[in-house]
Amino acid sequence: MTKLITIGVVILSLTSWPLLFALSQLSCMKNERNVFIAATSCILAAFVGTFLLFRRYYRNIDPVMYVFSIFCFDAVSGLGNVLEVDGYFQLQSTNWTQIDPYLKTAHGTVSLYWNGIVHFLLCLLAIYLYTQRYSHREVSLYWAGSLLNNMIVLLPVYLIGSNAIRTSTFGNIIHLLLAIGVLFYYFHNSPSQARTFLKFSPIWKRPVDFFFIIFFLLATILAVFRGLAILGASPKCMTDYLKLYEPYLTDPSNFPKFQALTYQYIYVIYYLFAIYGLLHPGQHWMADWSMIHAGAAAQAQFSYIAGSLHYRTAANLHPPLSGTIAPYFWGINIAFLVIPQLFALWCRLDDEHFGRSYTVELSTPITSRPLRPEKKSQ
Structure with a gap:
């Protein structure tokens, strides 16, 4: 049924x-x-x-x-x-x-x-x-x-x-x-969160959390750098970055530009709060927001990478596929795609640190048979 x-x-x-x-x-x-x-x-x-x-x-x-x-x-x-x-x-x-x-x-x-x-x-x-x-x-x-x-x-x-x-x-x-x-x-309709009284280890004793903090710090720096570059900042390093590393950001359709600005003005806010949540475990909002961020990052990076390779994009705006520059482009954009997914999974597996995320009220079938018990995250 x-x-x-x-x-x-x-x-x-x-x-x-x-x-x-x-x-x-x-x-x-x-x-x-x-x-x-x-x-x-x-x-x-x-x-x-x-x-x-x-x-x-x-x-x-x-x-x-x-x-x-x-x-x-x-x-x-x-x-x-x-x-x-x-x-x-x-x-x-x-x-x-x-x-x-x-x-x-x-x-x-x-x-x-x-x-x-x-x-x-x-x-x-x-x-x-x-x-x-x-x-x-x-x-x-x-x-x-x-x-x-x-x-x-x-x-x-x-x-x-x-x-x-x-x-x-x-x-x-x-x-x-x-x-x-x-x-x-x-x-x-958020699930109830049990107050934790656990004492958490310092960040240098939590290597996975420390790795994610480093990622969010680097992602913040790069998001601000790309945002300033696309807004026309004059330093040569920024103009060279647009010309050599990510020319698709200058696509006349303006979609890559606004994606970069979204990273600068919206994603950076999440990065900073995520760093705070990793430094001070027990923030129960982390599980939900890590899923939201993972979905947003997946859509953003797929559209950006696939769009840069698409036949409708001018050849001079395609990303580098070979040479010494190519690993930088692919390393940066694959990291922006994959690491948010890993972070969402990490938050999902540790509800003491990051809170629980599950549906509060499940479906009610019209049936005379006993209902299956609710299945919640452990």
Whole structure:
């Protein structure tokens, strides 16, 4: 019974492709406003379908499950659009690059692939865990961090770019607000944290924590350095860095620029708080925020690395693939991608130092059989 929910969400999501094909055959779909209205109507229909599906098998449904169901539908439809723009198939008559110029950029293309594959799988996994009465909080926070980074980079480029603000911009604002709403929902429903009376060893006796402190210090320095360089700082070391090491930061689409600024003005704040949490163990917010940061860093680095290698990026802006400079580029960006994932895992495994993260209220199936006991993090 419980697996029917997940299967139903997948089927509803896959209906987005035939719907897109049918709608694109209509002459009125050449108009941007009509496209937005049609897309909104399809999403509302998907919401009604998932609402009825959940109500059939569960009571007191977690409202976040409806959000994930809608995002599954949105992710699959976006994946269909980007696959068509990249020329993998031709099903629709609508030129989506005219409706949304974002699709013409390397960053936009790889971000839609991330949304259509990774976000879809994360939302589907959260739904599956919910129906199985497992904690889905960690997956949900990871998804929210990933989506937040995507929207924080995307929306400023929309607002300052040469293209006029389009109706799709309002859709992305809704994406941002929903991600923030999910975070507030989970913060409001945080698990109880037992006060610890353990005496922790000094930092030099905790080598793993010391390693992460060194990483966050270096990441802070590099984020500020890259941010100043992209803002036009005059020191030769910064201009040389942009020219030789990371030329993609100067891409005219401005997406890499705003990603670097996001690191400088937002990620650095987290780095400093994480250093404090490592120096003074027992900060119970660390587990949740490490998952949010891991999701954001994964989306940021995938979009940045894949975008820099994409065929839509000018050849002179591609990263170095050989020579003495290449190890620096790849070492820096792989570290920004991998180490946040390791840190989230480290926080997850040590709730005495970093707090517990699990879903407080699990699903309530409509069944006469005894419920499976709640599964919480140990």
